[in-house]
Amino acid sequence: MGVYAVAAYNARRQIREIGVRVALGDSRGDVLRTLLKAEAPSILQGILAGVAVAMALTGTLSALLHDVSPTDPGTLVAVAAFVALAASLACVIPARTAARVDPVVALRAE
Numbered sequence: 001m002g003v004y005a006v007a008a009y010n011a012r013r014q015i016r017e018i019g020v021r022v023a024l025g026d027s028r029g030d031v032l033r034t035l036l037k038a039e040a041p042s043i044l045q046g047i048l049a050g051v052a053v054a055m056a057l058t059g060t061l062s063a064l065l066h067d068v069s070p071t072d073p074g075t076l077v078a079v080a081a082f083v084a085l086a087a088s089l090a091c092v093i094p095a096r097t098a099a100r101v102d103p104v105v106a107l108r109a110e
């Protein structure tokens with residue numbers, strides 16, 4: 001929910017710029033890609049921070065995990081990929097909504 005809220009806020013904040021881009025001929029796909037690329041560094045930073053915390057807490061995690069090492073690379077990669085997918089999907093919804101904005105409405109909004 002947090003990733004979705006931040007992505008929605010960022011997309012809403014750029015609504016005037018999106019309106020100008022669409023009015024000047026950017027396709028909806030270009031706008032969608034631009035918004036998703038803007039969120040990618042935040043997603044990557046969150047995943048890296050999560051892996052770093054997981055590595056730092058290996059002693060605590062070993063008591064909670066059964067039949068899996070806390071530093072198992074396969075598990076870390078699988079969880080990181082799942083989190084990246086979930087965060088990307090959370091960013092797609094507000095980006096698609098912003099990409100569909102009518103340029104006239106977006107430019108008139110402020």
